[in-house]
Amino acid sequence: MPLLPPGPTPWPLVGNLPELFTKKPVFRWILGLLEELNTEIACIKLGNVHVIPVISPEIAREILKEHDAVFASRPITMASHHLSRGFLTTALSPWGEHHNFTDSSVVNVRNAVRQYTGNVVRKMMFSRRYFGEGRKDGGPGLEEEEHVNSLFTTLVYLYVFSPSDYLPCLRVFDLDGHEKMVKEALSIINKHHDPIVDERIIQWRNGEKKEVEDILDVFITISDTKGKPLLSVEEIKAQLIELMIEIVDNPAHAAEWAMAEMINKPEIMQKAVEEIDRVVAKDRLVQESDIAQLKYVKACAREALRLHPMAPFNVPHVSMADAVVAGYFIPKGSHVLLSRVGLGRNPRVWEEPLKFKPERHMNDEVVDLAEPELRFISFSTGRRGCPGTALGTALTVTLLARLLQCFSWSVPPNQDQIDLTESMNELFLAKPLHAHAKPRLPASMYGN
Numbered sequence: 124m125p126l127l128p129p130g131p132t133p134w135p136l137v138g139n140l141p142e143l144f145t146k147k148p149v150f151r152w153i154l155g156l157l158e159e160l161n162t163e164i165a166c167i168k169l170g171n172v173h174v175i176p177v178i179s180p181e182i183a184r185e186i187l188k189e190h191d192a193v194f195a196s197r198p199i200t201m202a203s204h205h206l207s208r209g210f211l212t213t214a215l216s217p218w219g220e221h222h223n224f225t226d227s228s229v230v231n232v233r234n235a236v237r238q239y240t241g242n243v244v245r246k247m248m249f250s251r252r253y254f255g256e257g258r259k260d261g262g263p264g265l266e267e268e269e270h271v272n273s274l275f276t277t278l279v280y281l282y283v284f285s286p287s288d289y290l291p292c293l294r295v296f297d298l299d300g301h302e303k304m305v306k307e308a309l310s311i312i313n314k315h316h317d318p319i320v321d322e323r324i325i326q327w328r329n330g331e332k333k334e335v336e337d338i339l340d341v342f343i344t345i346s347d348t349k350g351k352p353l354l355s356v357e358e359i360k361a362q363l364i365e366l367m368i369e370i371v372d373n374p375a376h377a378a379e380w381a382m383a384e385m386i387n388k389p390e391i392m393q394k395a396v397e398e399i400d401r402v403v404a405k406d407r408l409v410q411e412s413d414i415a416q417l418k419y420v421k422a423c424a425r426e427a428l429r430l431h432p433m434a435p436f437n438v439p440h441v442s443m444a445d446a447v448v449a450g451y452f453i454p455k456g457s458h459v460l461l462s463r464v465g466l467g468r469n470p471r472v473w474e475e476p477l478k479f480k481p482e483r484h485m486n487d488e489v490v491d492l493a494e495p496e497l498r499f500i501s502f503s504t505g506r507r508g509c510p511g512t513a514l515g516t517a518l519t520v521t522l523l524a525r526l527l528q529c530f531s532w533s534v535p536p537n538q539d540q541i542d543l544t545e546s547m548n549e550l551f552l553a554k555p556l557h558a559h560a561k562p563r564l565p566a567s568m569y570g571n
């Protein structure tokens with residue numbers, strides 16, 4: 124029988140669970156362990172669960188390609204349980220269950236990119252950009268800000284190594300306060316979503332609504348061959364939230380980091396802007412059909428996804444049978460954590476891994492945001508791989524390209540450089556990106 128991958132010695136019964144209280148943030152502790160043990164795969168015992176972090180592309184491929192069927196489940200965590208309303212959704216469920224400027228000014232880019240994806244997602248789901256009335260200048264109102272902030276809060280707590288996710292009897296104590304925060308964020312999201320969903324269902328029932336115009340309509344009307352609705356009201360509400368979370372986070376995160384890196388490297392920014400002016404010119408905005416020709420802009424977005432992933436690990440995969448990976452025994456029920464940071468910054472795979480160098484992708488025949496060979500994780504691969512690759516790519520590239528096309532960006536006055544320090548507890552920029560923006564298109568292009 125092959126041995127388990129190397130890892131810290133577990134305590135009797137609780138394994139390495141005590142470390143979850145002392146080694147914070149846990150993901151940095153785990154990444155440090157892999158370095159200390161000089162291994163690209165490890166095993167950490169949390170309660171009864173074997174948690175298997177991986178930073179090697181070969182082992183990652185072995186898991187998500189060769190053993191895809193075995194590692195296709197998801198862990199049950201407190202936050203994923205609440206968010207999916209008891210696993211009524213797609214991404215979080217175990218296998219088998221179910222943003223007007225006409226003057227130059229300093230802009231909070233984080234807020235702009237998050238509200239852009241928020242606007243897009245609200246429009247796709249509910250045919251409306253705002254829940255409230257928005258602001259007179261076209262920016263987000265309080266309702267939109269609390270909505271997007273709550274989506275990001277639930278995201279941050281989804282898979283964060285809460286001790287109770289490994290020892291469920293601890294859940295009633297909510298030791299780290301995560302459950303309270305997730306519930307508060309969800310109540311804000313539900314406050315905005317539920318009245319719209321309930322009203323729309325009534326409109327369909329009483330015949331006021333007849334045409335499918337957005338995703339909510341699709342969810343309400345989708346039915347089996349006998350005409351019976353496929354989704355219950357609870358399922359519709361849960362699916363909407365999960366889908367929103369999948370859509371708002373990665374594009375906004377990648378665009379903020381790409382902009383921060385590019386403002387510090389004006390030669391890269393200039394190359395991207397020249398490409399946009401060549402392909403699109405200045406008399407219309409970048410649109411989805413331009414993306415295929417925006418090779419350098421895509422290389423910038425791809426580089427941001429490699430170097431600055433949204434989350435330290437891929438969404439966990441749970442094994443449904445014993446398996447042998449890289450010669451090690453991986454027991455059934457293990458949680459495999461492909462490290463997005465470890466893979467994307469692996470010096471064996473990437474030259475000068477910590478440098479933002481879009482040129483490294485320009486030799487690829489087609490520059491894409493996807494990386495099915497798992498040399499870093501963007502959309503992942505296999506049966507639990509991201510089904511939103513096309514939309515995710517369109518959103519990310521359009522957002523980045525429009526920021527570059529519409530404004531000349533520079534470091535705010537009185538600052539030498541953008542501070543690229545990463546937040547300690549997450550992978551966001553430690554300080555939200557603020558940058559000076561000067562419109563570079565004719566004034567008529569900045570309509571509401």
Ligand code: HEM
Nearest residue numbers: 213214369370373374438501502503507508509511514515
């Ligand atoms: C740049 C944008 C995006 C990135 C980087 C991204 C990345 C990912 C990753 C890494 C996973 C986990 C794959 C795995 O478990 O191995 C995932 C899952 C998923 N994504 Fe995306 N995603 C993006 C956009 C989207 C969009 C726009 C949608 C919606 C249309 C979406 C829907 C989903 C769903 C439903 C899953 C769960 C699949 C499952 O568990 O079976 N994603 N995504």
